[in-house]
Amino acid sequence: MNSEIDQRIQQKFPGEFIGAKEFRNELTVTIKPERLVEIARFLRDDPTLEFDHLSDIYSVDYPGREERFDVVYLLNSIRFHRRIRLKAALREDRCEIDSVYPVWRAAGFLEREVYDLMGIRFRNHPDLRRIFMPDDFEGYPLRKEFPTEGKGWRNTFDFLPTEEPQT
Amino acid sequence: MEPDMRQKPPVDLNEAPFREASAAADSEDLPFRRSEDLLLNMGPQHPATHGVLRVVLELEGEKIVKATPDLGYLHRGVEKLCEGLTYQQIIPHTDRLDYICSMTNNFAYVRAVEKLLGVSIPERGEYVRTIIAEMQRIVGHLFWLGTQALDIGAMTIFFWTFREREVLLDLFEEICGARLTMNYFRIGGVNGDLTPDVITKLRKFLMVFPSKIEEYDTLLKNNRIWVSRTRNIAVISAEDAVSFGLTGPTLRGSGVQYDIRKAEPYAAYGKVEWEVPLGTRGDTYDRYWVRMQEMKQSARIITQCLDQLPEGPILTDVPQVVAPPKENVMQDMQSLIHHFIIFTEGFRPPAGEVYCATEAPKGELGFSIVSDGGPKPYRLKIRSPSFVHMGAFDHMARGYMIADIVTIFGSYDIVMGECDR
Numbered sequence: 001m002n003s004e005i006d007q008r009i010q011q012k013f014p015g016e017f018i019g020a021k022e023f024r025n026e027l028t029v030t031i032k033p034e035r036l037v038e039i040a041r042f043l044r045d046d047p048t049l050e051f052d053h054l055s056d057i058y059s060v061d062y063p064g065r066e067e068r069f070d071v072v073y074l075l076n077s078i079r080f081h082r083r084i085r086l087k088a089a090l091r092e093d094r095c096e097i098d099s100v101y102p103v104w105r106a107a108g109f110l111e112r113e114v115y116d117l118m119g120i121r122f123r124n125h126p127d128l129r130r131i132f133m134p135d136d137f138e139g140y141p142l143r144k145e146f147p148t149e150g151k152g153w154r155n156t157f158d159f160l161p162t163e164e165p166q167t
Numbered sequence: 168m169e170p171d172m173r174q175k176p177p178v179d180l181n182e183a184p185f186r187e188a189s190a191a192a193d194s195e196d197l198p199f200r201r202s203e204d205l206l207l208n209m210g211p212q213h214p215a216t217h218g219v220l221r222v223v224l225e226l227e228g229e230k231i232v233k234a235t236p237d238l239g240y241l242h243r244g245v246e247k248l249c250e251g252l253t254y255q256q257i258i259p260h261t262d263r264l265d266y267i268c269s270m271t272n273n274f275a276y277v278r279a280v281e282k283l284l285g286v287s288i289p290e291r292g293e294y295v296r297t298i299i300a301e302m303q304r305i306v307g308h309l310f311w312l313g314t315q316a317l318d319i320g321a322m323t324i325f326f327w328t329f330r331e332r333e334v335l336l337d338l339f340e341e342i343c344g345a346r347l348t349m350n351y352f353r354i355g356g357v358n359g360d361l362t363p364d365v366i367t368k369l370r371k372f373l374m375v376f377p378s379k380i381e382e383y384d385t386l387l388k389n390n391r392i393w394v395s396r397t398r399n400i401a402v403i404s405a406e407d408a409v410s411f412g413l414t415g416p417t418l419r420g421s422g423v424q425y426d427i428r429k430a431e432p433y434a435a436y437g438k439v440e441w442e443v444p445l446g447t448r449g450d451t452y453d454r455y456w457v458r459m460q461e462m463k464q465s466a467r468i469i470t471q472c473l474d475q476l477p478e479g480p481i482l483t484d485v486p487q488v489v490a491p492p493k494e495n496v497m498q499d500m501q502s503l504i505h506h507f508i509i510f511t512e513g514f515r516p517p518a519g520e521v522y523c524a525t526e527a528p529k530g531e532l533g534f535s536i537v538s539d540g541g542p543k544p545y546r547l548k549i550r551s552p553s554f555v556h557m558g559a560f561d562h563m564a565r566g567y568m569i570a571d572i573v574t575i576f577g578s579y580d581i582v583m584g585e586c587d588r
Contacts, residue, residue: 105559
């Protein structure tokens with residue numbers, strides 16, 4: 001069943017298809033990022049695939065790798081009860097990818113989250129702003145070089161009481 | 168008031184003085200009338216926002232032109248924190264996502280880890296998990312019903328639903344010692360077995376619970392205020408609902424047959440008989456109706472699970488993953504070694520990527536785990552239904568009144584702890 005799906009993608013977009021992998025009965029298809037929206041539209045509209053439900057978008061940071069970021073799309077077909085994972089790798093100096101908002105509107109918020117926490121920009125997104133962090137926040141917290149305990153922002157708040165030296 | 172008075176406006180705007188004033192306002196030198204868009208800030212401190220949520224409303228009179236949700240007031244960076252914790256240590260953190268239904272979060276998370284590890288659960292464990300998950304669904308829906316009615320202005324129902332919720336919370340306390348943040352699920356099973364006393368009490372509760380749902384209905388179903396506040400409010404079509412990624416009762420209210428418990432049966436859901444209630448209009452009333460029916464179905468599932476409950480262990484026998492019982496640790500060398508390794512290093516699942524979706528009371532709660540073979544997840548992503556539902560908020564709120572805002576939040580059953588993570 002799963003191999004049918006990646007063959008369909010491979011036949012339709014031979015130049016974009018990089019590889020497919022199955023782990024724990026889940027299919028992961030890796031593609032090139034350039035024609036993502038076309039592929040997404042094909043996956044949604046093809047009557048034998050019908051991936052009409054975008055479950056999630058997330059990104060993974062691999063600092064040592066030449067293509068540093070993975071952007072991952074989890075698609076779900078409500079009719080056929082099937083899921084696939086679509087993956088595209090991005091280089092750090094060109095970490096931009098097309099927005100899939102025109103295909104699935106759920107992408108509106110999900111892409112904003114990826115932008116906010118990982119710093120990947122989505123071209124043609126209608127409203128690409130930070131969503132969780134403050135607008136003037138510097139850095140992207142989910143990147144591996146960002147320390148979990150933060151960068152000491154809390155110490156710069158002037159409304160917090162400073163500790164009195166004990167006499 | 169006389170009937171003809173009601174049909175006629177009290178002031179005829181075409182009468183001479185008004186006409187002149189209106190003409191003067193159109194000319195530049197006499198600014199009689201002015202119009203401007205009103206920006207209204209709602210929240211973050213507002214009793215009806217179910218947490219700390221801020222919405223910036225663009226208004227035309229009382230009508231909403233645009234609603235921009237501003238999230239992040241409860242952002243704690245759970246995903247980042249999890250990258251520094253072993254798989255066992257993450258379970259209590261999942262309790263704090265959707266604190267109304269913390270067991271479902273535990274369940275969704277441990278299922279994802281079990282999928283990654285490839286371990287299976289003993290049959291009794293699966294049944295106990297199903298019972299607990301459905302009890303939690305009833306608790307979640309009762310909480311939703313009470314607060315939604317309270318937001319709309321009906322107070323009695325809140326006390327009635329909390330009365331039943333209390334019974335279930337007492338049972339939770341008896342099962343695992345906590346009432347809200349339970350931390351009851353373990354990777355490979357559950358922490359403790361259901362005692363005969365709990366089963367008796369649960370059966371007693373299930374005997375009366377369906378009649379309680381009827382009782383709530385007497386207050387709401389045909390209540391004129393409730394119906395006019397929910398009927399045809401925040402309507403979303405099936406296509407839009409799917410495109411916005413809605414799940415759970417919010418999606419099923421629009422008539423889309425999608426329930427993960429049916430689509431990808433897990434735990435004991437494939438072994439019991441139950442139905443998926445579907446709405447037709449996709450308005451707030453239908454979503455209310457769907458949740459009421461789901462509570463009845465949950466009661467049905469629990470009753471069947473209790474009837475079928477097999478004997479046997481509740482934890483799987485994989486010593487590398489499941490911590491051994493304390494008695495064994497004190498006596499048995501092998502158990503001591505496993506205990507030591509699990510609590511100092513944690514276990515190492517194979518490298519790979521999994522996504523596991525669970526039907527939470529609010530919708531599809533999914534955990535994506537990227538493992539590099541180490542004892543901590545390389546990346547953990549939580550797909551929370553509340554966050555995805557907020558993405559559709561602007562679309563659903565446009566054209567309705569300010570007073571409907573709280574109804575629309577409510578109809579998602581939103582919890583900010585899960586939305587902001």
